[in-house]
Amino acid sequence: GEDVEQSLFLSVREGDSSVINCTYTDSSSTYLYWYKQEPGAGLQLLTYIFSNMDMKQDQRLTVLLNKKDKHLSLRIADTQTGDSAIYFCAEIPKAAGNKLTFGGGTRVLVKP
């Protein structure tokens, strides 16, 4: 079945690295995504990784994909107060057409 899970909350000090973890069950997805949601706003696509890649780096963001364990992580280097938000991982299982399956979201709080 389709299930994407994330930890609920992460607190980190400004300047430290944040690591947000996600596990998924459906290995058929071509891409896996990370979205950011700030309070009262829609979702902003942060980054995504092709399923045959192990790692993708984009400025302060590093995505790691372990297909064997069905584990996805997002690392934010030099975390800033503006990174405080909810982060959702998501996938589109092949059987789901173009429909996203979301994790429950991880609330990241960056303390000065």
Place this chain on the structure above:
Amino acid sequence: GAVVSQHPSWVICKSGTSVKIECRSLDFQATTMFWYRQFPKQSLMLMATSNEGSKATYEQGVEKDKFLINHASLTLSTLTVTSAHPEDSSFYICSVGQPNQPQHFGDGTRLSIL
């Protein structure tokens, strides 16, 4: 620049009113758009898939007569919450995406029914 425009961003209205929310694809023609609902501190729940020129596909448990979806053109889908009641108060978000490409989301509409 923005890929998706959603309007209005915030609506407050009386119980029994019908409310229409618009979702526009700005960058490409979208045969499919998606409507989500989000409760406070929760993830997004897919309500329906809006299909251009045909009926929307609703997820299980979503009342199609309550949440009317119209996708009359390749750049516009509308969601109408009919005879809204306080329990319909929520954050509604649309998304647009081409097959095998990331989906882009609107800024959401906060609906408050008094």
